[in-house]
Amino acid sequence: xxxxLKGITxxxxxxxxxxxxxxxxxxxxYQRGIYPAETFTRVTQYDMSLQLTTDAKLKNYxxxxxxxxxxxxxxCTVQKLVVVITCLxxxxxxxxxxxxIECDKTAKEGSAPREKSIKAIQxxxxxxIRQITATVTFLPLLETACAFDLLIYTDKDLEVPEQWEExxxxxxxxxxxxxxRSFTTTxxxxxxxxxxxxxxxx
Amino acid sequence: MSHFGFENDVxxxxxxxxxxxxxxxARWQRKASTSNSTNTxxxxxxxxxxxxxxxxxxxxxxxxxxxxxxxxxxKAGGDxxxxxxxxxxxxxxxxLISKENEPVEETPNQKxxxxxxxxxxxxxxxxLHLGGKPQNAPEGYQNNLKVLYSQVSTPVSIKxxxxxxxxxxxxxxxxxxxxxxYLNLMDWGRQNLLAVGLTSHVYLWDAGAGDIVLLKKMEDDxxxxxxxxxxxxxxxxxxxxxxxxxxxxxxxxQKRLRSMDGHLxxxxxxxxxxxxxxxGSRSGLIHQHDVRLADHHIFTFGGHTQEVCGLxxxxxxxxxxxxxxxxxxxxxxxxxxSEYQAIHALNEHQGAVKALAWCPWQPNILAxxxxxxxxxxxxxxxxxxxxISALDTCSQVSSLVFAPNYKELVSGHGFAHDKVIxxxxxxxxxxxxLEGHEDRVLNLALSPDGSIxxxxxxxxxIRLWKSFEKDAVKKPKRPPxxxxxxxxxxxx
Numbered sequence: 001x002x003x004x005l006k007g008i009t010x011x012x013x014x015x016x017x018x019x020x021x022x023x024x025x026x027x028x029x030y031q032r033g034i035y036p037a038e039t040f041t042r043v044t045q046y047d048m049s050l051q052l053t054t055d056a057k058l059k060n061y062x063x064x065x066x067x068x069x070x071x072x073x074x075x076c077t078v079q080k081l082v083v084v085i086t087c088l089x090x091x092x093x094x095x096x097x098x099x100x101i102e103c104d105k106t107a108k109e110g111s112a113p114r115e116k117s118i119k120a121i122q123x124x125x126x127x128x129i130r131q132i133t134a135t136v137t138f139l140p141l142l143e144t145a146c147a148f149d150l151l152i153y154t155d156k157d158l159e160v161p162e163q164w165e166e167x168x169x170x171x172x173x174x175x176x177x178x179x180x181r182s183f184t185t186t187x188x189x190x191x192x193x194x195x196x197x198x199x200x201x202x
Numbered sequence: 203m204s205h206f207g208f209e210n211d212v213x214x215x216x217x218x219x220x221x222x223x224x225x226x227x228a229r230w231q232r233k234a235s236t237s238n239s240t241n242t243x244x245x246x247x248x249x250x251x252x253x254x255x256x257x258x259x260x261x262x263x264x265x266x267x268x269x270x271x272x273x274x275x276x277k278a279g280g281d282x283x284x285x286x287x288x289x290x291x292x293x294x295x296x297x298l299i300s301k302e303n304e305p306v307e308e309t310p311n312q313k314x315x316x317x318x319x320x321x322x323x324x325x326x327x328x329x330l331h332l333g334g335k336p337q338n339a340p341e342g343y344q345n346n347l348k349v350l351y352s353q354v355s356t357p358v359s360i361k362x363x364x365x366x367x368x369x370x371x372x373x374x375x376x377x378x379x380x381x382x383x384y385l386n387l388m389d390w391g392r393q394n395l396l397a398v399g400l401t402s403h404v405y406l407w408d409a410g411a412g413d414i415v416l417l418k419k420m421e422d423d424x425x426x427x428x429x430x431x432x433x434x435x436x437x438x439x440x441x442x443x444x445x446x447x448x449x450x451x452x453x454x455x456q457k458r459l460r461s462m463d464g465h466l467x468x469x470x471x472x473x474x475x476x477x478x479x480x481x482g483s484r485s486g487l488i489h490q491h492d493v494r495l496a497d498h499h500i501f502t503f504g505g506h507t508q509e510v511c512g513l514x515x516x517x518x519x520x521x522x523x524x525x526x527x528x529x530x531x532x533x534x535x536x537x538x539x540s541e542y543q544a545i546h547a548l549n550e551h552q553g554a555v556k557a558l559a560w561c562p563w564q565p566n567i568l569a570x571x572x573x574x575x576x577x578x579x580x581x582x583x584x585x586x587x588x589x590i591s592a593l594d595t596c597s598q599v600s601s602l603v604f605a606p607n608y609k610e611l612v613s614g615h616g617f618a619h620d621k622v623i624x625x626x627x628x629x630x631x632x633x634x635x636l637e638g639h640e641d642r643v644l645n646l647a648l649s650p651d652g653s654i655x656x657x658x659x660x661x662x663x664i665r666l667w668k669s670f671e672k673d674a675v676k677k678p679k680r681p682p683x684x685x686x687x688x689x690x691x692x693x694x
Contacts, residue, residue: 153327
């Protein structure tokens, strides 16, 4: 029975990916300075130190989104998750972090767990989060106060739960895009990229 | 002639060859007018019967210009069952009835337009977001990245123990220096020689006499020097190159003694521990070489998953500290054998750790500095692996040296303020800021007597800051054998 413990089930994969997003979104909010650095606390995850928010409202909001996301991951109905950063005053979209999720629809609830060690997946997740942290070296400074929003692209026929609304894609009109690393749990594959508004200098 | 007026009128009415002006339309007239109005595709609504009298033209030949109007039934018409029919509604009605029969082809163009206008393929997905967004950061919170990266000079501690000059004592030219954060291209040896790697050349500058000697030039111009490190006595220079070799040079005779390979990627950092030379490479592996043996590669430390950019042995030779691009700092023991585990793996840094320094006057104290994403200097106890203190310097830390003369720590910085900063140890209060470099500081090196710190930067200069000069009485004499060695350099 120890073999099944190492394998990845659909449920386990959904949990891993949702956990990644929870830490990834917190990292983005911390690194880009959307919330004050003092409101974050350091935790150890994936063998490295990451920042998690302590702000109650934000935590609540993120928990809601992530738990809904976990359900959708389990149903394989989610296609993308996007973190949109907009300027508070002008409502202009400044940065857009897009995570494409490819789901292997052949994996169902009862099917045999896939062979991939949790450690390998965590290594891959670690490189992605580290890349997110390193992006501060080339992303343009966010000079104004910013707000963020989380958009989730789902299948067209999905039933929209309460409190969720439909929205536009909120694209950046003149953007530079940088593709980051991806990771896969063999059931879900997550590709990451960041798009930012082209600045006039350089 | 008014009496004739009445008669004229009566005559007019009785004449049958003039059109009747006020009468309802004859049936044949009505038919003619309806077929006309279909062809004109008029947009005006509510044309009642009488106004169509004016259209007494013959119907034009093309009643059905496009498919749709062919289906349009006769309209505007009053017949005795329905006096007036609204034109527009009839148009719409007929379209609605017949549209299901006509296939709507979505041409590829249309789909492309749809995707571009909407930003995504609306057939495939829809976008949702959770209503009721969280409260944004409190008012008055300014995004502190701006504050971080536009650092204004902070006041230094007023109590200065000595005068520290804010201009360098000397500026040397370092053309073609590779602006690569991960390389370690400068080291100052015990014989008072400063070695600098400039792309494919290694130059030695004699700090006493001021001469410059070209020690080595790479044969292949596409390869470059990655690291230089003086042995403890300052007689031998180890050079790490981009073609994965570690070379050992005798500086007195300017001869290459040996070339050691074994690495799979460029050798970006080197450090001596008596006869053991440690080399770290882009592969993440650290090789230990015993330079006295023919089979020099005695063991390997693996653990870093990305380039090893910082490597330094503790002064007592017990521990080797290594920092890498994977943000980890490992502390390794000194033993013989085949495979090793690190004693400690320190993961608190959020950026590449190139800056590492052991405290010469206090045992087991390691200072490490993180790259752009981290910007902190951390002090560790190497025995327990715990972080004693951390300091946010607001700038990428590229190099650290301890300056024992006044018990201070010197840090070299890159983005954003390119300064060299002197901190009091262990309080970590700022003593001085040395400005002058126009681009990021890559490496620091301390002179053998500890009075001068040299900083090399991407602006292709080396600045020598005489910040730690001891009082003249206490200044140590230069070792005499140095003078004898100097004379040899004139012969090449």
